[in-house]
Amino acid sequence: MPPSDFKRVIIESPYVFVIGVAGDSGSGKTTFTRAIREIFGQDLVSTITIDDYHKYDRRERKNLGITPLVPEANRFDLLEEHLAELKAGRPIEKPVYNHDNGMFDPPVPFSPTKILILEGLHPFITPTLRDLIDFKLYVDPDPAVKRAWKIKRDVERRGYSPDAVEKEMEERKPDYERYVAPQCQFADAVIRIAFSKYGREVSEKRNVYHVTLCQSKLDRSIGDVDLSIDLFPLLSLSERNFMVEFTTEDVGGKAMGALTFDGELNDAVARRLERNIELQTQVEPIDLSQDSDYLTAGDIAQLILAWRIINRRIFIESAPGASGTEEEASAGNNRRGCGR
Numbered sequence: 113m114p115p116s117d118f119k120r121v122i123i124e125s126p127y128v129f130v131i132g133v134a135g136d137s138g139s140g141k142t143t144f145t146r147a148i149r150e151i152f153g154q155d156l157v158s159t160i161t162i163d164d165y166h167k168y169d170r171r172e173r174k175n176l177g178i179t180p181l182v183p184e185a186n187r188f189d190l191l192e193e194h195l196a197e198l199k200a201g202r203p204i205e206k207p208v209y210n211h212d213n214g215m216f217d218p219p220v221p222f223s224p225t226k227i228l229i230l231e232g233l234h235p236f237i238t239p240t241l242r243d244l245i246d247f248k249l250y251v252d253p254d255p256a257v258k259r260a261w262k263i264k265r266d267v268e269r270r271g272y273s274p275d276a277v278e279k280e281m282e283e284r285k286p287d288y289e290r291y292v293a294p295q296c297q298f299a300d301a302v303i304r305i306a307f308s309k310y311g312r313e314v315s316e317k318r319n320v321y322h323v324t325l326c327q328s329k330l331d332r333s334i335g336d337v338d339l340s341i342d343l344f345p346l347l348s349l350s351e352r353n354f355m356v357e358f359t360t361e362d363v364g365g366k367a368m369g370a371l372t373f374d375g376e377l378n379d380a381v382a383r384r385l386e387r388n389i390e391l392q393t394q395v396e397p398i399d400l401s402q403d404s405d406y407l408t409a410g411d412i413a414q415l416i417l418a419w420r421i422i423n424r425r426i427f428i429e430s431a432p433g434a435s436g437t438e439e440e441a442s443a444g445n446n447r448r449g450c451g452r
């Protein structure tokens with residue numbers, strides 16, 4: 113399949129490709145799948161948040177003394193059923209959890225798109241869900257970063273006091289560690305985010321973070337499709353501080369290849385990277401740097417991740433029936449937890 117046919121192939125194929133994104137509330141799940149949504153556009157991509165599958169409303173949870181992170185507080189059987197229907201191309205009546213009032217709205221009709229993002233606290237919690245998901249991403253910010261993001265968002269946008277946010281985070285921590293973090297052992301890619309090595313101020317003022325993209329082994333050969341990125345010209349043209357590092361990281365007892373970025377690349381370099389994706393996928397031009405003259409380490413990680421996800425989608429098309437990797441097949445359930 114020549115790369116130029118790629119978008120047409122996705123449109124014409126009946127295959128519903130599911131991307132699962134796991135992580136705590138406010139961990140950056142929506143942010144880190146932005147490139148995928150931008151690259152393929154709203155017609156091809158839709159998102160389901162697993163929050164809609166809570167079993168109890170906010171008051172009921174309070175009365176029961178449980179957090180939404182406890183598996184029993186969620187309807188995973190219904191989620192499995194719905195995901196199987198969507199993957200088969202059939203519409204569902206999706207429940208709706210309303211974060212404004214902590215109650216359920218009436219269910220809404222939801223039709224599958226060719227790329228479906230399933231994001232939330234527990235996308236990889238059951239073997240059935242894991243089987244239905246084609247690409248698994250775990251977003252894992254450093255606790256200090258998570259705390260800063262969550263306080264900023266919940267205070268500015270949701271009207272909570274900083275103390276109330278801190279208290280809730282403390283209360284959720286044991287359940288996060290017990291039920292959410294261990295899912296990172298199943299991920300194809302884990303994104304770790306820390307404050308920039310160029311100073312916390314750079315993170316807070318310019319959204320520049322130290323971002324590590326840990327990835328499992330690439331799928332087997334996908335023939336004539338070349339989705340490689342040449343980092344050398346990107347780095348040699350950089351004007352601000354920018355670093356890239358290749359290492360391996362221990363993720364739940366498994367060694368994963370790790371690509372770390374920190375700092376910023378100027379817009380001209382960013383354009384080349386984005387243009388490269390456009391040329392190879394023939395999809396709408398994307399502009400991740402938006403109004404800024406610089407592309408941050410996080411933006412680059414999003415693009416590389418998008419590349420990797422596209423690679424998996426192409427692999428499935430070129431080897432029908434092979435939605436998992438050899439590595440996944442051999443992954444046991446006994447790896448230790450890895451999210452922080």
Ligand SMILES: Nc1ncnc2c1ncn2[C@@H]1O[C@H](COP(=O)(O)OP(=O)(O)OP(=O)(O)O)[C@@H](O)[C@H]1O
Binds near residue numbers: 136138139142261
């Ligand atoms: N890469 C990033 N750079 C800067 N800020 C970020 C980044 N990712 C997330 N944030 C901050 O954290 C907040 C939450 O991010 P996001 O909405 O992506 O998380 P989420 O995991 O989807 O949250 P939820 O599940 O609660 O909706 C954002 O509003 C933003 O302020």
Ligand SMILES: O=C(CO)[C@H](O)[C@H](O)COP(=O)(O)O
Binds near residue numbers: 136137210211232
């Ligand atoms: O973890 C969460 C999101 O992933 C939320 O805490 C959960 O969905 C409950 O929402 P709310 O606090 O609005 O009742």
